[in-house]
Amino acid sequence: MAKKRKYRPESLMMSHGYKPELSEGAVKCPIFQTSTFGFKTAEEGKAFFEVAYGKRDLRPKEETGLIYSRINNPDLEILENRLCLWDEAEDGAVFESGMAAISTTVLELLQPGDLLLHSEPLYGGTDHFFKNVLKKYGINTVGFMPDQSKEEILRVIESTGMAGKLAMIYVESPANPTNDLFDLEMCAALAQTYSRRNGRKVITAIDNTFLGPVFSHPLKHGFDLVLYSATKYIGGHSDVIAGACVGSAVLMKRIKSFRSIMGTMASPNTGWLLMRSLETLKMRMTTQAENAAVVARWLSKHPKVEKVYYPGLLKAGSPQHRIFRRQCLGPGAMISFDVKGGMKKAFKVLNSLQLVKLAVSLGSTESLAEHPYTMTHFPVDEALKQKMSITPKMIRLSVGVEHPEDIIADVAQALDRA
Ligand code: PLP
Numbered sequence: 001m002a003k004k005r006k007y008r009p010e011s012l013m014m015s016h017g018y019k020p021e022l023s024e025g026a027v028k029c030p031i032f033q034t035s036t037f038g039f040k041t042a043e044e045g046k047a048f049f050e051v052a053y054g055k056r057d058l059r060p061k062e063e064t065g066l067i068y069s070r071i072n073n074p075d076l077e078i079l080e081n082r083l084c085l086w087d088e089a090e091d092g093a094v095f096e097s098g099m100a101a102i103s104t105t106v107l108e109l110l111q112p113g114d115l116l117l118h119s120e121p122l123y124g125g126t127d128h129f130f131k132n133v134l135k136k137y138g139i140n141t142v143g144f145m146p147d148q149s150k151e152e153i154l155r156v157i158e159s160t161g162m163a164g165k166l167a168m169i170y171v172e173s174p175a176n177p178t179n180d181l182f183d184l185e186m187c188a189a190l191a192q193t194y195s196r197r198n199g200r201k202v203i204t205a206i207d208n209t210f211l212g213p214v215f216s217h218p219l220k221h222g223f224d225l226v227l228y229s230a231t232k233y234i235g236g237h238s239d240v241i242a243g244a245c246v247g248s249a250v251l252m253k254r255i256k257s258f259r260s261i262m263g264t265m266a267s268p269n270t271g272w273l274l275m276r277s278l279e280t281l282k283m284r285m286t287t288q289a290e291n292a293a294v295v296a297r298w299l300s301k302h303p304k305v306e307k308v309y310y311p312g313l314l315k316a317g318s319p320q321h322r323i324f325r326r327q328c329l330g331p332g333a334m335i336s337f338d339v340k341g342g343m344k345k346a347f348k349v350l351n352s353l354q355l356v357k358l359a360v361s362l363g364s365t366e367s368l369a370e371h372p373y374t375m376t377h378f379p380v381d382e383a384l385k386q387k388m389s390i391t392p393k394m395i396r397l398s399v400g401v402e403h404p405e406d407i408i409a410d411v412a413q414a415l416d417r418a
Contacts, residue, residue, distance in 0.1 A: 017081035075271030086213030089246035098229025101243030112138030146180035188222030232363030288333035343392030362398035
């Protein structure tokens with residue numbers, strides 16, 4: 001008998017998990033625009049609820065039943081199965097926004113008194129959630145920097161006086177907007193050390209929005225959970241807000257139960273839109289990354305550009321470059337750069353763009369540019385922004401699928417005007 005071929009994720013994005021015979025033979029998964037699902041019998045409804053609420057596991061050959069679209073829906077389940085393929089995850093959950101994915105996951109896994117260790121910088125919304133909202137629930141947070149060694153991070157944890165309560169290590173890598181990389185294997189080893197010491201598993205979670213799911217697979221580097229703003233590359237067309245989390249079946253079961261209670265699941269329409277987007281994910285991300293490489297090289301030689309923040313330009317042999325070589329499959333398509341002359345000049349560049357849109361968000365087919373200091377990272381503490389080089393002269397550019405020479409021509413004329 002011929003050996004069953006293991007297809008690559010991009011080959012399965014059009015079909016995986018969908019059975020046309022259950023939908024009148026439709027080749028594409030329809031939008032299951034329904035809030036509720038009919039049970040064949042009351043006994044069947046009872047059995048579905050027993051499994052959904054974790055009272056018992058599925059019996060052999062038994063399948064999870066559809067109940068109510070806050071609990072499950074075919075558009076979400078099929079999408080989750082497809083997302084898992086990229087990260088080789090056991091299970092996944094989709095949410096109505098990236099922030100819903102992050103907040104639901106963190107609130108489910110942490111409790112009052114716990115300590116959350118996180119990388120700096122963080123996307124502004126995450127920064128606000130960690131430093132302001134979690135405090136209200138008695139959850140403590142402490143940050144560490146990209147250039148800190150394992151020993152220095154250990155000292156950061158110990159200096160809180162709450163090392164015995166360390167419950168989660170959360171990183172954003174590459175960090176938004178500086179593209180700083182964090183050593184995932186080192187973080188996973190730290191989590192193991194404290195899991196042994198504290199007698200409780202310290203969970204590792206990463207925001208993989210910038211490079212995932214095509215160019216970075218953190219589960220392979222010992223991480224437990226991978227989070228996404230699916231609004232970005234996964235959605236890819238600036239027409240949907242969504243989020244995702246993938247990881248082990250044990251953790252995802254808890255996160256999905258909490259999602260049902262919080263009501264932070266994605267809608268059937270969002271699920272359908274993301275399935276459509278996943279079909280072209282690899283193509284889009286590959287083209288965007290190719291374009292970004294050309295644009296970043298050009299920017300790095302421009303006389304009005306002071307510095308370019310982009311993983312593809314890291315100095316060979318530097319600590320950041322070693323991390324890049326170990327854990328990234330490509331540099332992605334996010335570039336930040338400092339314009340000589342500060343905010344006035346940076347604003348002039350942004351105001352002069354014609355093809356590239358002046359807007360926050362990223363990962364879409366069209367190129368987008370924004371000013372992190374006054375926009376996406378507005379809520380971040382001023383001293384921290386300065387320390388992390390998020391200054392008034394920085395512009396963040398999300399490179400799209402346009403012709404790279406057209407992107408360069410637009411940025412060139414904007415820089416000329418500054
Ligand atoms: N994580 C990163 C790295 C982001 O850039 C964003 C949004 O810009 C988020 C999370 C939040 O995602 P959403 O806007 O989908 O809630």
